[in-house]
Amino acid sequence: MAEGGALRFLQQLSDLERLGVPKDAGTDTSKGFDLGRMRRLVSSLGNPLSKFPVVHVAGTKGKGSTVAFLSSILRAAGFSVGTYTSPHLRSIHERICVGKPISTNGLDDLFWGVRESLLKVIEAENHTLTHFEVFTALAFKYFAQESVDIAVVEAGLGGARDATNVIDSEGLAASVIVSIGEEHLEALGGSLESVVLAKAGIIKERRPVVLSRQVSPVAESIIRTQASAKNAPVFSAFGKNVHGIIKSIRTDESDCFQVCDMRIRCAGENLFLDNCRMRMFGSHQVDNALTAVCAALSLRVEGGWRIPDAAFQTGLEQTNILGRFQILTHEQVKSLGFTSARVILDGAHTPGSAAALGTTLKTAFPSRPLILVTAMALDKDHLKFASAFSDDARPTLVVVTTADVAGSSVRSATTEALAGAWSKVKPEIAVEISKSVVDALATARKAADLDPGSVVCVTGSLHLVSAVLNLVSA
Numbered sequence: 001m002a003e004g005g006a007l008r009f010l011q012q013l014s015d016l017e018r019l020g021v022p023k024d025a026g027t028d029t030s031k032g033f034d035l036g037r038m039r040r041l042v043s044s045l046g047n048p049l050s051k052f053p054v055v056h057v058a059g060t061k062g063k064g065s066t067v068a069f070l071s072s073i074l075r076a077a078g079f080s081v082g083t084y085t086s087p088h089l090r091s092i093h094e095r096i097c098v099g100k101p102i103s104t105n106g107l108d109d110l111f112w113g114v115r116e117s118l119l120k121v122i123e124a125e126n127h128t129l130t131h132f133e134v135f136t137a138l139a140f141k142y143f144a145q146e147s148v149d150i151a152v153v154e155a156g157l158g159g160a161r162d163a164t165n166v167i168d169s170e171g172l173a174a175s176v177i178v179s180i181g182e183e184h185l186e187a188l189g190g191s192l193e194s195v196v197l198a199k200a201g202i203i204k205e206r207r208p209v210v211l212s213r214q215v216s217p218v219a220e221s222i223i224r225t226q227a228s229a230k231n232a233p234v235f236s237a238f239g240k241n242v243h244g245i246i247k248s249i250r251t252d253e254s255d256c257f258q259v260c261d262m263r264i265r266c267a268g269e270n271l272f273l274d275n276c277r278m279r280m281f282g283s284h285q286v287d288n289a290l291t292a293v294c295a296a297l298s299l300r301v302e303g304g305w306r307i308p309d310a311a312f313q314t315g316l317e318q319t320n321i322l323g324r325f326q327i328l329t330h331e332q333v334k335s336l337g338f339t340s341a342r343v344i345l346d347g348a349h350t351p352g353s354a355a356a357l358g359t360t361l362k363t364a365f366p367s368r369p370l371i372l373v374t375a376m377a378l379d380k381d382h383l384k385f386a387s388a389f390s391d392d393a394r395p396t397l398v399v400v401t402t403a404d405v406a407g408s409s410v411r412s413a414t415t416e417a418l419a420g421a422w423s424k425v426k427p428e429i430a431v432e433i434s435k436s437v438v439d440a441l442a443t444a445r446k447a448a449d450l451d452p453g454s455v456v457c458v459t460g461s462l463h464l465v466s467a468v469l470n471l472v473s474a
Helices: 006-011 035-044 063-076 104-124 131-145 192-202 217-229 283-302 309-317 330-335 351-364 382-392 415-425 437-450 462-473
Strands: 054-058 081-084 096-098 150-154 172-177 209-211 234-236 242-251 256-266 269-278 342-345 370-374 397-400 430-433 455-459
Touching: 006 104, 006 131, 035 104, 035 131, 054 063, 054 192, 063 081, 063 150, 063 283, 063 309, 081 131, 096 131, 104 131, 131 150, 172 192, 172 283, 192 217, 209 217, 209 283, 217 234, 234 283, 242 283, 242 351, 256 283, 269 283, 269 309, 283 309, 283 351, 330 342, 330 462, 342 462, 351 382, 351 455, 370 437, 382 415, 397 415, 397 437, 415 430, 437 455, 437 462, 455 462
Parallel strands: 054 150, 054 172, 081 150, 172 209, 209 234, 342 455, 370 397, 370 455, 397 430
Antiparallel strands: 081 096, 242 256, 256 269
């Protein structure tokens, strides 16, 4: 392989985020990814997973937010926490965090320290190791080098055959499974049942499972059956014993948060969180916060982790991640050329997340005209996304555009396909096509100028959100 730093090295590997995942690659079958090669890769780096325990998070909707909430609670309790997530918004360095993203120099130093080992194992595996597999292994190595107390790791695709699923039962502190829906169907077997089985593959023998609210009773049943087969105790993060309410929402220019009360009875413990000021908006984020709280309680009870009650509320209130109902500041809005509009960035890309976003928009800005700017990946359900979104928050205008996925247009939906989906679902809503993100924002800006006080929501893809954030930064 050519000389260069970590990113140049990684760019020479097969990047399935950019190219697309093969059919059934995430299933626990002969067609699934070979975890053997991932185990051999991790072993060649000195078995870093033996150095720290892991909370492993899988699911469809809410993984990243749940990881962020749980990591923040653990940090508030005084622990050094490694966090691994995907995809990223502005820089791949965001995926590997110990308090803050790994620096460019830090990633390069990490890479040069293991470069010879990487070259040998890549050669031994006939160059089949992918960008995601190698980067995941580097994350584990970094956490070991940094001597983290615990890592919170988000599964990339599915769970059973995901590169992150090389954590053995001894190293697993808990599995967390958030809400599951019909996403990545081709890669995960073609049905909701096969998707659930793939994601339930992170469950390990006798290790705690924290289960979020599931839209489908079938999904919950399959997860509980899989847990029972492995003698894994299940802690429910929903139901009569675990609930939260949003009491008020503040969306002032100066400060934005929602005030929540939460009542949690989980793992034999009772926890009351009153007037919690969450900077993550929506009832779905309350669900994600409750899941994180239950996960932390399971660590406290099952694993003996010393997490004081005060750390729960502090951790939730300090959680704030980009691209999840992110309300841009006045300065950021102005940098995009808008005058009186509020601009929201949200990476919703599934029907479930679209419905949640629509409800949150309607609650936070009940009387403001809504303009939507959207781009999506080719493999998403455009019709169901449009239908779910417009049921709660009816836009006056939808501007469709295209945004590269992992630096390539190979997986990007065409503007014609997106326009067709919106026109079919809601023919009364005006739809305009823009060939670039810059043009789409200009179209939205023109419409917002004609209707002062409008809310402009950029959604449909974290890659689109990333493109807009880069414009804000510029």
